[in-house]
Amino acid sequence: xxxxxxxxxxxxxxxxxxxxxxxxxxxxxxxxxxxxxxxxxxxxxxxxxxxxxxxxxxxxxxxxxxxxxxxxxxxxxxxxxxxxxxxxxxxxxxxxxxxxxxxxxxxxxxxxxxxxxxxxxxxxxxxxxxxxxxxxxxxxxxxxxxxxxxxxxxxxxxxxxxxxxxxxxxxxxxxxxxxxxxxxxxxxxxxxxxxxxxxxxxxxxxxxxxxxxxxxxxxxxxxxxxxxxxxxxxxxxxxxxxxxxxxxxxxxxxxxxxxxxxxxxxxxxxxxxxxxxxxxxxxxxxxxx
Amino acid sequence: xxxxxxxxxxxxxxxxxxxxxxxxxxxxxxxxxxxxxxxxxxxxxxxxxxxxxxxxxxxxxxxxxxxxxxxxxxxxxxxxxxxxxxxxxxxxxxxxxxxxxxxxxxxxxxxxxxxxxxxxxxxxxxxxxxxxxxxxxxxxxxxxxxxxxxxxxxxxxxxxxxxxxxxxxxxxxxxxxxxxxxxxxxxxxxxxxxxxxxxxxxxxxxxxxxxxxxxxxxxxxxxxxxxxxxxxxxxxxxxxxxxxxxxxxxxxxxxxxxxxxxxxxxxxxxxxxxxxxxxxxxxxxxxxxxxxxxxxxxxxxxxxxxxxxxxxxxxxxxxxxxxxxxxxxxxxxxxxxxxxxxxx
Numbered sequence: 291x292x293x294x295x296x297x298x299x300x301x302x303x304x305x306x307x308x309x310x311x312x313x314x315x316x317x318x319x320x321x322x323x324x325x326x327x328x329x330x331x332x333x334x335x336x337x338x339x340x341x342x343x344x345x346x347x348x349x350x351x352x353x354x355x356x357x358x359x360x361x362x363x364x365x366x367x368x369x370x371x372x373x374x375x376x377x378x379x380x381x382x383x384x385x386x387x388x389x390x391x392x393x394x395x396x397x398x399x400x401x402x403x404x405x406x407x408x409x410x411x412x413x414x415x416x417x418x419x420x421x422x423x424x425x426x427x428x429x430x431x432x433x434x435x436x437x438x439x440x441x442x443x444x445x446x447x448x449x450x451x452x453x454x455x456x457x458x459x460x461x462x463x464x465x466x467x468x469x470x471x472x473x474x475x476x477x478x479x480x481x482x483x484x485x486x487x488x489x490x491x492x493x494x495x496x497x498x499x500x501x502x503x504x505x506x507x508x509x510x511x512x513x514x515x516x517x518x519x520x521x522x523x524x525x526x527x528x529x530x531x532x533x534x535x536x537x538x539x540x541x542x543x544x545x546x547x548x549x550x551x552x553x554x555x556x557x558x559x560x561x562x563x564x565x566x567x568x569x570x571x572x573x574x575x576x577x578x579x
Numbered sequence: 580x581x582x583x584x585x586x587x588x589x590x591x592x593x594x595x596x597x598x599x600x601x602x603x604x605x606x607x608x609x610x611x612x613x614x615x616x617x618x619x620x621x622x623x624x625x626x627x628x629x630x631x632x633x634x635x636x637x638x639x640x641x642x643x644x645x646x647x648x649x650x651x652x653x654x655x656x657x658x659x660x661x662x663x664x665x666x667x668x669x670x671x672x673x674x675x676x677x678x679x680x681x682x683x684x685x686x687x688x689x690x691x692x693x694x695x696x697x698x699x700x701x702x703x704x705x706x707x708x709x710x711x712x713x714x715x716x717x718x719x720x721x722x723x724x725x726x727x728x729x730x731x732x733x734x735x736x737x738x739x740x741x742x743x744x745x746x747x748x749x750x751x752x753x754x755x756x757x758x759x760x761x762x763x764x765x766x767x768x769x770x771x772x773x774x775x776x777x778x779x780x781x782x783x784x785x786x787x788x789x790x791x792x793x794x795x796x797x798x799x800x801x802x803x804x805x806x807x808x809x810x811x812x813x814x815x816x817x818x819x820x821x822x823x824x825x826x827x828x829x830x831x832x833x834x835x836x837x838x839x840x841x842x843x844x845x846x847x848x849x850x851x852x853x854x855x856x857x858x859x860x861x862x863x864x865x866x867x868x869x870x871x872x873x874x875x876x877x878x879x880x881x882x883x884x885x886x887x888x889x890x891x892x893x894x895x896x897x898x899x900x901x902x903x904x905x906x907x908x909x910x911x912x913x914x915x916x917x918x919x920x921x922x923x
Contacts, residue, residue: 305747309776328902334582336906
């Protein structure tokens with residue numbers, strides 16, 4: 291039997307040595323900072339993305355990080371009878387599976403809830419079919435390799451791409467009738483029309499930001515996160531609006547706590563960086579169609 | 580450009596080089612196979628065929644099963660099939676058939692220089708992660724104790740075992756012996772070995788590191804970075820650090836010096852490191868990662884060549900050149916270095 295791929299790697303990584311921590315912390319708090327892979331503070335690691343890879347789903351995507359982190363998203367839709375007085379956010383069900391981890395792994399639970407919250411009501415509003423019915427969307431996310439760095443960014447970009455290439459069957463019946471759909475798959479309508487980006491109505495993305503001293507880093511690696519004063523997961527909308535902010539557990543090097551000024555700087559910087567991320571995503575979607 | 584998302588590309592252009600060398604090997608094997616009347620391992624297109632776990636390699640009873648295979652009874656035809664347990668290429672030595680995995684963990688061998696991280700402290704030994712299937716052991720009796728090398732280990736040493744190494748600490752060691760189950764026993768009984776500080780660890784596949792005469796490379800870096808020492812652990816852990824000053828203080832006897840040196844061995848405090856040095860340490864790390872990504876073995880010559888090209892590229896490059904050497908830029912740098920090396 292093949293040995294199980296180091297189960298502790300996903301849950302409790304071995305701590306870094308004191309010498310490493312101090313080296314990283316002082317490198318990152320220099321002005322200008324030096325990241326261990328010479329990236330600029332706002333530079334992401336290059337990503338590889340593919341769209342529509344799973345034939346039996348309504349939309350799917352795959353994103354790979356150069357360090358081996360890989361995420362596959364499949365989206366399936368089902369017709370459901372509308373229940374009055376029910377939170378419309380329940381129309382989207384997100385499940386995250388981390389390879390090698392348990393279902394109730396805190397990481398998987400956190401990721402699933404953060405994806406669900408980010409998409410929120412905006413996506414749920416798109417799923418109406420007439421008056422009495424609506425679509426129910428199942429977003430299944432598989433993290434293939436135990437993540438070397440925190441996968442929140444990877445996941446949110448993959449979900450964004452998956453949703454953008456999701457097609458739903460075209461409705462042929464009237465709004466008040468029981469729904470009837472076009473058999474022709476070629477006639478299916480995209481969940482997000484191709485001009486959705488111009489209108490600005492696309493799913494938000496989550497960016498991971500780490501702060502060390504006064505310096506701010508996007509797309510931090512695990513080592514960078516280990517020495518950070520605080521790590522924030524910031525969800526940004528197309529128009530630069532911050533729709534969510536979560537703190538992740540932070541490092542152990544400094545005494546802890548983070549200044550309000552730094553948080554403000556994080557939020558300010560997320561706007562232009564988010565714009566650039568959306569531009570990049572748009573490029574891959576345009577090429578995919 | 581702060582982010583780049585690309586479509587999956589074709590494998591790096593260094594891959595064809597690799598494939599031809601495998602092809603030659605395989606063609607030779609094919610001729611042998613034809614003579615033996617065995618199934619061909621190379622498809623008609625000439626590509627190397629790779630066996631996957633569970634795939635029947637052969638049903639011919641003349642072969643003995645080697646590593647990466649197992650025997651299973653063939654219900655329909657009778658006899659035994661040799662089935663692969665790993666994904667890899669088939670290797671044949673005389674009548675022994677084994678499957679060489681494409682991707683495998685590091686397998687320790689006696690005499691290997693490895694970089695490891697302490698994962699567990701026990702009463703008389705440490706457990707060290709060296710990127711192999713099992714953690715290796717470092718016995719209290721196989722380290723240098725401060726205060727002279729030839730001292731007896733006392734129960735006091737046992738009690739203060741954490742003052743030498745504690746969880747998370749990095750060390751460079753040599754594989755002293757192997758246990759029955761293939762796990763290694765390490766030793767650090769030389770002034771070359773011991774705790775690591777003043778630097779940064781990168782992890783690559785153990786196949787990316789070339790076993791060489793010396794695994795410790797000293798690089799004179801550009802841009803005022805000074806001397807940087809690179810410990811290429813055979814297990815794929817690479818330690819890149821500022822080279823320690825070894826200017827001996829005057830008027831100290833040999834024994835006294837030794838004593839001082841061994842006390843410094845277990846310090847976890849970094850020296851002062853210039854920002855220029857830190858920048859070059861990061862660059863060397865990027866070079867090593869780029870080389871491994873391009874299926875190139877890392878050794879002293881090649882590392883020097885790639886580093887040189889990377890420095891030049893950064894000097895003449897505009898603002899938007901990707902210093903992290905991920906993706907295209909890294910491949911370009913490695914290709915230029917390789918071309919120079921071959922005298923093109």
